[in-house]
Amino acid sequence: MLRLEKTKENNYDILSITGEVDASNSVILDEAIQELIAGGSKFILIDGKNLEYISSAGLGVFMSYLEDFQEQGINLKICELTPRVYEVFKILGLDQLIPIYQDKTMAFAG
Amino acid sequence: MVKLPAIHIGKLSLLLSILVWLALLFVDLVRLFGIINEMDSGISDEITWILEILFFFTLYGFYSYSIGKNIQSDFLNLLWRAASTGIFASGVALLIELFYLSMGESKLASEPFLKNFFYHVNFALTAVFLISSALLWKHLILYQKNKPVVKQWQAFEFAMLGSMFFVFFNKNNFDYSFLFGMVILLVISAVLSGNLKWIPYLTFKEKWKSLLFLFIILICTGYLFRRLLAYSEAETYQVNLTDNLFLVALFGFIFIYALFSFLVTLFNLPTSSVFEQKLTEAINFQRLSQSIQPEENEEQVLDILLDSCMSASYSDGAWIEMNPEEQVVGINQLRFLDEPTKQELWELIKNQKSATDWNSENSPELLQPVPLKLEHPRYESALLVPLVINKSTIGRMVLFKEVRDGFNKEMVNIISTFVRQACIAVENHRLLNQAIQNERYQEELKIAQRVQKALLPAKLDHPDSFEICAYSNAADEVGGDYYDTYKLDENRYVLIIGDVSGKGTSAAFHMSQMKGVFHSLIQLNLSPAQFMIKANSALSKCLERNHFITASIFLINIAEQKICHSRAGHVPTLFYQAKEAKSEFMLFDGLGLGILRNKQYENHVQERTFTYEAGDILVLITDGIVEAKNQKGHQFGFERIRSLVEIHHTKSPREIQNHLIDSLHAFVGGDGMIDDDYSMMVVKFQSISS
Numbered sequence: 001m002l003r004l005e006k007t008k009e010n011n012y013d014i015l016s017i018t019g020e021v022d023a024s025n026s027v028i029l030d031e032a033i034q035e036l037i038a039g040g041s042k043f044i045l046i047d048g049k050n051l052e053y054i055s056s057a058g059l060g061v062f063m064s065y066l067e068d069f070q071e072q073g074i075n076l077k078i079c080e081l082t083p084r085v086y087e088v089f090k091i092l093g094l095d096q097l098i099p100i101y102q103d104k105t106m107a108f109a110g
Numbered sequence: 111m112v113k114l115p116a117i118h119i120g121k122l123s124l125l126l127s128i129l130v131w132l133a134l135l136f137v138d139l140v141r142l143f144g145i146i147n148e149m150d151s152g153i154s155d156e157i158t159w160i161l162e163i164l165f166f167f168t169l170y171g172f173y174s175y176s177i178g179k180n181i182q183s184d185f186l187n188l189l190w191r192a193a194s195t196g197i198f199a200s201g202v203a204l205l206i207e208l209f210y211l212s213m214g215e216s217k218l219a220s221e222p223f224l225k226n227f228f229y230h231v232n233f234a235l236t237a238v239f240l241i242s243s244a245l246l247w248k249h250l251i252l253y254q255k256n257k258p259v260v261k262q263w264q265a266f267e268f269a270m271l272g273s274m275f276f277v278f279f280n281k282n283n284f285d286y287s288f289l290f291g292m293v294i295l296l297v298i299s300a301v302l303s304g305n306l307k308w309i310p311y312l313t314f315k316e317k318w319k320s321l322l323f324l325f326i327i328l329i330c331t332g333y334l335f336r337r338l339l340a341y342s343e344a345e346t347y348q349v350n351l352t353d354n355l356f357l358v359a360l361f362g363f364i365f366i367y368a369l370f371s372f373l374v375t376l377f378n379l380p381t382s383s384v385f386e387q388k389l390t391e392a393i394n395f396q397r398l399s400q401s402i403q404p405e406e407n408e409e410q411v412l413d414i415l416l417d418s419c420m421s422a423s424y425s426d427g428a429w430i431e432m433n434p435e436e437q438v439v440g441i442n443q444l445r446f447l448d449e450p451t452k453q454e455l456w457e458l459i460k461n462q463k464s465a466t467d468w469n470s471e472n473s474p475e476l477l478q479p480v481p482l483k484l485e486h487p488r489y490e491s492a493l494l495v496p497l498v499i500n501k502s503t504i505g506r507m508v509l510f511k512e513v514r515d516g517f518n519k520e521m522v523n524i525i526s527t528f529v530r531q532a533c534i535a536v537e538n539h540r541l542l543n544q545a546i547q548n549e550r551y552q553e554e555l556k557i558a559q560r561v562q563k564a565l566l567p568a569k570l571d572h573p574d575s576f577e578i579c580a581y582s583n584a585a586d587e588v589g590g591d592y593y594d595t596y597k598l599d600e601n602r603y604v605l606i607i608g609d610v611s612g613k614g615t616s617a618a619f620h621m622s623q624m625k626g627v628f629h630s631l632i633q634l635n636l637s638p639a640q641f642m643i644k645a646n647s648a649l650s651k652c653l654e655r656n657h658f659i660t661a662s663i664f665l666i667n668i669a670e671q672k673i674c675h676s677r678a679g680h681v682p683t684l685f686y687q688a689k690e691a692k693s694e695f696m697l698f699d700g701l702g703l704g705i706l707r708n709k710q711y712e713n714h715v716q717e718r719t720f721t722y723e724a725g726d727i728l729v730l731i732t733d734g735i736v737e738a739k740n741q742k743g744h745q746f747g748f749e750r751i752r753s754l755v756e757i758h759h760t761k762s763p764r765e766i767q768n769h770l771i772d773s774l775h776a777f778v779g780g781d782g783m784i785d786d787d788y789s790m791m792v793v794k795f796q797s798i799s800s
Contacts, residue, residue: 056611091733092701097714
């Protein structure tokens with residue numbers, strides 16, 4: 001089960017992910033991010049408060065945009081990951097490439 | 111042992127019947143001689159009768175054998191046999207009659223012995239004709255037999271048997287008892303003559319032929335009967351052989367059945383084309399359902415369909431065309447029409463209201479054939495038939511007739527049935543092809559599985575100073591987990607474990623690339639961190655955009671008891687230290703391969719060097735183990751692995767590995783429940799090699 005919700009706050013496009021991201025539904029996440037880019041957003045914040053699990057395929061979605069975002073000057077941040085999901089990001093080393101914050105306010109400030 | 115020659119029943123009975131006939135002739139001639147010379151020959155009438163009955167029996171034996179042997183369900187053949195026997199018997203009788211006519215009042219004409227001889231010949235041939243025909247009739251009557259008919263026939267045979275012996279009781283008098291017996295036998299014959307099931311199976315032409323044969327048989331029967339009556343009236347024979355109830359009843363039977371057959375065949379002539387049509391339809395059904403073999407194409411079925419429908423509806427023209435989006439393009443069959451006429455007709459049909467309704471119908475499975483009226487100089491009615499497979503229209507068939515309202519309800523029904531059958535055949539054919547295709551893919555996957563198994567090392571390189579074992583399991587046929595070992599020199603060994611993101615075929619391809627990268631780079635004598643940097647650079651060129659690989663590499667120096675380790679985003683490795691009896695997952699910075707595909711990657715990879723001692727254990731795992739979930743959604747996690755290793759640290763690597771896998775399976779509730787690839791490698795160090 002995966003549910004995505006887009007909101008706008010403080011100049012940021014916030015993408016809230018609820019449920020699990022795996023190989024079967026990572027395409028949906030990919031499409032949502034592409035829509036945000038197409039919509040011209042420059043600040044994207046992924047809200048992972050309700051993200052229960054992310055597989056390597058899901059991580060691959062974030063990874064595939066790293067270079068594009070750098071080139072286009074798009075700012076991608078992640079916040080409020082559960083400890084288990086944060087560990088997955090940390091093991092892979094994505095925490096070194098994508099800033100991960102404890103909550104939204106810190107993300108806006110960071 | 112003396113071997114008896116095999117008794118040939120046919121020949122034997124024929125020989126017997128000839129002998130009996132000769133004996134009969136002899137006995138009668140002797141008696142005649144006695145009467146002429148006014149001597150008592152001492153031969154009673156009963157002897158003649160007994161011989162006569164014997165003659166009937168032997169004839170019956172011969173014919174039931176010879177007909178039974180040559181039994182063919184060819185009715186014309188049977189009829190011809192009876193007719194030819196009749197012609198022969200009548201021919202001989204006619205010749206004898208002509209002979210006496212030509213003799214006039216000469217002495218030879220009144221010669222009693224010759225007369226008697228001819229009488230016997232006539233009698234024998236008539237008996238042959240009657241008995242053989244009766245047996246042939248038996249085959250016709252018992253065609254498609256059921257129990258009541260068989261019972262009736264048996265009753266008839268018994269009655270006939272009784273009638274043979276009637277002569278002893280009746281003494282050859284034409285009295286009421288004779289009449290009574292004859293009436294009973296004729297009634298049974300008439301009842302039996304209702305069994306004419308063979309007639310509908312004759313074709314039109316065969317019916318004409320059988321009419322001819324039956325006519326011959328009727329004529330011969332009538333003529334022979336008249337001849338015998340003439341003999342009886344002549345009263346020149348001491349013992350009358352032919353005023354016999356058996357023979358007279360047989361005459362009746364042969365004549366009645368032949369007459370019935372003749373009339374029924376005659377009246378069946380006009381309807382025989384209908385029966386033939388139904389038979390063709392039944393055969394066409396069978397052809398339609400059988401015609402498609404896997405290697406054949408659909409065109410053949412549509413071909414048969416078109417022919418069958420045309421013959422069922424007596425159409426004067428037709429075509430079948432498939433919808434252009436259907437895979438079988440180019441099927442466009444025309445019958446008795448040319449392309450311009452077809453276009454012309456289609457223009458006429460297209461503009462009719464019912465045809466446009468038909469085309470816009472949303473649920474094709476409800477489509478029915480539509481009969482249409484046409485304003486065309488030649489074709490005045492048409493039938494539009496949809497070909498529907500699996501709730502979608504694949505094409506249409508259009509039939510034309512030169513008469514108005516040419517397609518009646520029965521034709522439409524039969525055509526619908528044909529079309530349904532053909533569509534089922536086409537659908538089955540397609541499904542079968544799909545199944546074959548799928549099977550081929552399965553085979554390919556099996557090959558891929560075998561090839562991939564070979565990519566994992568069958569034998570792991572290790573010195574005596576450490577023991578090692580490894581295990582890997584893919585969620586699908588092929589997977590993306592990888593482990594390997596490499597011996598750099600006597601003292602230096604390399605271990606690697608890797609995990610490609612995602613699973614299945616794409617992961618398997620990347621895994622094989624990983625193996626290639628490992629075996630090329632490892633020979634360059636790189637440090638673990640350097641190895642990761644080079645591997646990242648190599649894999650960046652070939653990994654798909656959203657794919658990455660995580661890996662852990664260990665360079666073990668057994669001389670110095672040192673391990674140099676680098677981690678590229680991989681699940682941390684558990685290191686158990688026996689001396690302190692504690693273990694830890696070695697987590698430090700290290701980015702997965704293929705995530706940063708440029709020089710910056712160098713900043714995100716580190717290496718750690720540490721020493722080991724005897725009894726220390728390394729457990730390399732992939733995330734499939736850590737993330738394996740049970741029914742409650744809990745992960746197997748790092749802590750379970752750590753405590754299991756601590757509990758079983760004294761055991762061999764193989765045993766530790768088995769404990770881990772068993773607990774993993776017990777945790778998730780069966781091997782099939784893990785939907786990711788999972789692998790592990792367990793290393794246990796011994797004391798220093800000396």
